[in-house]
Amino acid sequence: MAAPGDYRVDTLVSGLTQPMSVAFLPGGDLLVTEKRGALRLIRNGRLIPQPVAVIDDVFDGAQGGLTDVVLHPKFGDNQLVYLAFSGGTAKANSTRVARGRLVDDRLRDFEEIFRARPEKDTGVHFGGRLAFRQDGTLSVTVGDGAQYREKAQDLSSLLGSVIRINEDGSIPADNPFVSRDNARDAIWSYGHRNPQGLVVDSKTGKVYATEHGPRGGDELNLIEPGNNYGWPLATHGVDYTGAAITPFTEYPGTVQPLTHWTPSLAPSGLALCRRCLWPAWEGDLFAGMLMGAQVQRVRLLPTGGVEREALFEDVGERIRDVRFGPDGALYLVTDNVEGRVLRITPVGGQE
Amino acid sequence: MPSSWPASRRAFGLPRPVLAFAPAVATTYVVASLFQTAFVLAGLYSIGARFSPMDVLRTALHDLYGLAFHGMFVSYLLLVALGFAVALPVAGAIKHWTPLKGTIIYPLAGAAMMGAMLIIAKTVFFGISLYAGTRGMGGLAGQMLAGALGGFVFGQLVKARKQ
Numbered sequence: 323m324a325a326p327g328d329y330r331v332d333t334l335v336s337g338l339t340q341p342m343s344v345a346f347l348p349g350g351d352l353l354v355t356e357k358r359g360a361l362r363l364i365r366n367g368r369l370i371p372q373p374v375a376v377i378d379d380v381f382d383g384a385q386g387g388l389t390d391v392v393l394h395p396k397f398g399d400n401q402l403v404y405l406a407f408s409g410g411t412a413k414a415n416s417t418r419v420a421r422g423r424l425v426d427d428r429l430r431d432f433e434e435i436f437r438a439r440p441e442k443d444t445g446v447h448f449g450g451r452l453a454f455r456q457d458g459t460l461s462v463t464v465g466d467g468a469q470y471r472e473k474a475q476d477l478s479s480l481l482g483s484v485i486r487i488n489e490d491g492s493i494p495a496d497n498p499f500v501s502r503d504n505a506r507d508a509i510w511s512y513g514h515r516n517p518q519g520l521v522v523d524s525k526t527g528k529v530y531a532t533e534h535g536p537r538g539g540d541e542l543n544l545i546e547p548g549n550n551y552g553w554p555l556a557t558h559g560v561d562y563t564g565a566a567i568t569p570f571t572e573y574p575g576t577v578q579p580l581t582h583w584t585p586s587l588a589p590s591g592l593a594l595c596r597r598c599l600w601p602a603w604e605g606d607l608f609a610g611m612l613m614g615a616q617v618q619r620v621r622l623l624p625t626g627g628v629e630r631e632a633l634f635e636d637v638g639e640r641i642r643d644v645r646f647g648p649d650g651a652l653y654l655v656t657d658n659v660e661g662r663v664l665r666i667t668p669v670g671g672q673e
Numbered sequence: 674m675p676s677s678w679p680a681s682r683r684a685f686g687l688p689r690p691v692l693a694f695a696p697a698v699a700t701t702y703v704v705a706s707l708f709q710t711a712f713v714l715a716g717l718y719s720i721g722a723r724f725s726p727m728d729v730l731r732t733a734l735h736d737l738y739g740l741a742f743h744g745m746f747v748s749y750l751l752l753v754a755l756g757f758a759v760a761l762p763v764a765g766a767i768k769h770w771t772p773l774k775g776t777i778i779y780p781l782a783g784a785a786m787m788g789a790m791l792i793i794a795k796t797v798f799f800g801i802s803l804y805a806g807t808r809g810m811g812g813l814a815g816q817m818l819a820g821a822l823g824g825f826v827f828g829q830l831v832k833a834r835k836q
Contacts, residue, residue, distance in 0.1 A: 383799070384799040385799075412800070443800055444799055444800045444801050445799040445800060446799050446801060468801045469800065469801050469802060469808060471716075471805075472716050472717070472719060472720045475720040475721070476720070537745055554716075554717065555717060555720065555721075555722050560735075560739060560743070561805060562744070562745040562746060562803065563739070563740055563744050563745070563746075563749060563803060563804055563805075564736075564738075564739030564740050564741075564742070564743030564744040564745070564748075564749075565709055565710075565713065565735075565736045565739055565740055565804065565805065565806070566710070566713070566732045566735045566736055566739065567713070567805070568713075568717055568722070569714075569724060569728040569729075569731055569732045570722075570728075573722070
């Protein structure tokens with residue numbers, strides 16, 4: 323267990339309005355998304371007052387918002403920034419992906435490249451995380467909309483899935499359900515509830531996702547093509563009302579999580595340590611927890627089990643996003659009306 | 674307890690409507706819980722899940738206990754009791770001032786109470802039916818039927834004791 327004295331927490335920026343995600347620009351600047359739709363720039367440790375962009379189409383009711391920002395793998399050449407957000411209205415909304423070029427601290431040529439179908443009339447369970455794979459395709463998490471949980475098992479619906487698209491929003495020809503009738507071509511995996519953490523291992527190319535369970539049953543999954551991750555046929559959680567969601571914690575044809583948190587800690591952003599400032603944590607996953615107000619370090623053991631550890635509980639805030647920066651430090655985005663970006667470094671580390 | 678209740682309307686030292694309250698709540702809660710289980714399992718069945726009789730029984734018993742004692746926000750049993758605590762006196766007052774019979778007014782009150790409670794809860798929780806078994810019209814109707822049955826039991830017990 324890491325004691326609080328083993329690391330140092332610096333507030334990089336405070337005063338953000340419900341920040342949701344952070345991305346690192348090549349020159350040391352950071353982009354931060356705010357729930358209501360603003361994309362903000364942090365330069366030299368200072369929040370630039372003028373937003374880089376304000377996405378008008380963001381539906382920020384309940385759990386909606388501008389949920390993620392990532393850079394194109396060749397950002398240095400094309401300046402492309404990708405955003406995930408919930409768009410639409412309270413009566414008809416969906417998880418969406420858009421991109422634009424970052425030029426002179428402004429987002430230009432903004433275009434929506436993907437929209438999850440069908441639209442829904444609930445303000446929750448959007449998913450809304452992005453990650454570029456090593457093959458250049460983009461993965462996007464889409465939640466089940468809560469009211470429509472059975473749709474997570476319906477391949478004609480994108481609700482409750484992880485999708486895979488090309489950088490322009492088109493569908494890769496080798497997606498697992500491209501040739502199946504009545505299935506959405508974009509689906510990469512299905513049977514998800516509300517996946518709000520997504521990361522690609524830069525060493526192995528493996529994709530991991532965390533998702534909120536109901537009451538218990540938060541999951542960490544290894545995302546592989548065509549897999550059914552079980553929701554709502556099987557879960558380790560129960561409904562908030564105390565009722566059963568299903569009689570099953572396992573069901574034939576569905577994949578069990580690598581680990582699950584029961585009772586729930588509510589996992590949001592997910593990061594993976596590769597050459598980070600903590601050599602002892604090489605290859606470990608770091609899941610930010612909202613309800614748990616901590617970061618869970620997860621080590622996947624060769625035996626198939628996991629080792630878990632609660633970190634940074636002394637920060638005392640809900641953690642919305644977790645990223646390793648290019649400097650190897652761990653950056654946390656806190657989930658508050660006045661949120662912060664924190665930079666965590668080991669005391670006496672290798673900086 | 675008010676001593677103004679006539680002896681013909683008291684039992685075990687309590688006004689009869691008070692004694693009829695618990696069976697009404699219990700009837701509604703049990704039926705509502707069973708409907709919740711049935712509609713959730715039907716949803717799973719529609720996506721391919723198959724159950725043994727033991728799975729169904731285990732889930733029904735889980736819900737009977739869980740909805741009463743394991744809710745994150747509030748016990749469904751308590752909600753039903755609070756709902757009846759409002760709805761039945763109102764129904765009694767309406768019965769007193771109108772020619773409607775108890776066999777009509779109490780079931781109507783129970784059904785209206787359950788329907789209103791669930792619709793309000795859905796509005797408060799961002800358009801989500803908190804009780805998953807009430808997401809469709811059939812599920813909501815099942816809960817209202819449970820309320821009507823509780824109201825019916827109340828009306829019968831009050832009437833029987835008066836007789």
